[in-house]
Amino acid sequence: MTIINKLTLILCGCIILLPHAIFAQQSEYSTLPPPRKLTxxxxxxxxxxxxxxxxxxxxxxxxxxxxxxxxxxxxxxxxxxxxxxxxxxxxxxxxxxxxxxxxxxxxxxxxxxxxxxxxxxxxxxxxxxxxxxxxxxxxxxxxxxxxxxxxxxxxxxxxxxxxxxxxxxxxxxxxxxxxxxxxxxxxxxxxxxxxxxxxxxxxxxxxxxxxxxxxxxxxxxxxxxxKTVLKAFPTPDKYVINKQGDDPHFKLSDDMFVSSDDLNAALNSKKKMVLLDTRVPSVWQTAHIAGSIPFPYYADLNETVEGIPKDVQIVAYCSCPRAAAEHTINKLRRKGYTRTAVLWEGIFGWIQMGYPVMRGDIEDIANK
Incomplete structure (x- = not known):
């Protein structure tokens, strides 16, 4: 009998020689043990x-x-x-x-x-x-x-x-x-x-x-x-920007959305409003529209609305470009905040259109 390879199978007292491929399928990758089990x-x-x-x-x-x-x-x-x-x-x-x-x-x-x-x-x-x-x-x-x-x-x-x-x-x-x-x-x-x-x-x-x-x-x-150099969050007395300014009187599309053009014009004209950055605060630290406050979409509104008046125009933005901001504004509207809007293009669209943001400080740790 011709020896095909070194693999042998002892069956009923006889030695039968089989190709390894028939006996087992070799995996492309080896496996790792599972990570720790959670309690x-x-x-x-x-x-x-x-x-x-x-x-x-x-x-x-x-x-x-x-x-x-x-x-x-x-x-x-x-x-x-x-x-x-x-x-x-x-x-x-x-x-x-x-x-x-x-x-x-x-x-x-x-x-x-x-x-x-x-x-x-x-x-x-x-x-x-x-x-x-x-x-x-x-x-x-x-x-x-x-x-x-x-x-x-x-x-x-x-x-x-x-x-x-x-x-x-x-x-x-x-x-x-x-x-x-x-x-x-x-x-x-x-x-x-x-x-x-x-x-x-x-x-x-x-x-x-x-x-x-x-x-x-x-x-x-x-x-x-x-590594991002973390900044202190604005305090409630800083939530309303341009406190002495006029109302922006935005014309909202679908009763929800304000364009970057209109928001930028209102900011340049020192209109009175509240800007909510609804992303996770780590990205507010990296870059945000000047005057905005970290107001993450997952926040408990009972804890975060303090300091935000209901008679001031609120504009929320995110980078989805709208999902987190819409989610937040809908929650605010259910709590009686009616003067609310969402930035249509989101912050990435805002940046791509050439409008300014406040950049965070990054500490270079490559050589540390």
């Missing part, structure tokens, strides 16, 4: 934090794409390749220049480090997938060819410059700094289950998947580690 109380707090801070955009059932193209947080390929750090880091520090702000207290967010860790592990437990051990080695590929394939296959959803259109921004510097090449390649190969992001492993060659990965990695140049 019942930790899981309860983590679920409460998810519903409070995340569900508005990612969905009550973690399905994603409810607002601002926020990704699914139950996708198999994400959780088998991304726990813990690829999940923990965006929760903690956000994604620069996207609607995803940082929720860690050290950057101005509402959660402690333990709470962000627990939320990460809760998401993993809810997803229910085994972790894979992905390589941390760089992926080699043809960057120019990768750009060509990217523009053909990816740009419609992710943007010509990776800025994100109906899908997450792939050219985002903080995401590229946090994620390994293999994490990116794994997402391209296997897609994101239960989302519009399909698998490309049967459509594109391995070389072209490597080329796209290399192209995306090439966009990570220039990233610097920095």
């Amino acid at each position: 019942t109380e930790q899981a309860k707090v983590a679920e409460k934090n998810y519903q409070k801070y995340c569900a508005l955009c990612h969905g009550a059932d973690r399905q994603g794409h409810v607002n601002d193209h926020a990704p699914s947080l139950r996708s198999k390929s994400l959780f088998e390749s991304g726990v813990p750090h690829a999940i923990l880091r965006p929760i903690s520090y956000g994604r620069v220049d996207t609607a995803m702000g940082g929720y860690l207290d050290e950057v101005g967010g509402p959660m402690t480090l333990d709470e962000t860790w627990d939320l990460t592990y809760w998401l993993f437990e809810k997803a229910g997938y085994q972790r894979l051990k992905l390589s941390t080695n760089p992926i080699q590929g043809d960057i120019k060819r990768g750009e060509q394939v990217y523009q053909k296959e990816c740009a419609t959803c992710h943007g010509i410059k990776g800025e994100g259109v109906t899908a997450p921004a792939l050219g985002n510097q903080s995401a590229l700094a946090h994620n390994t090449d293999e994490f990116i390649r794994h997402a391209i190969r296997y897609g994101r289950q239960d989302t519009p992001m399909k698998s490309f492993k049967d459509k594109l060659s391995s070389d072209n998947i490597n080329n796209i990965t290399a192209f995306l990695r090439s966009k990570a140049s220039g990233w610097k580690m920095g």
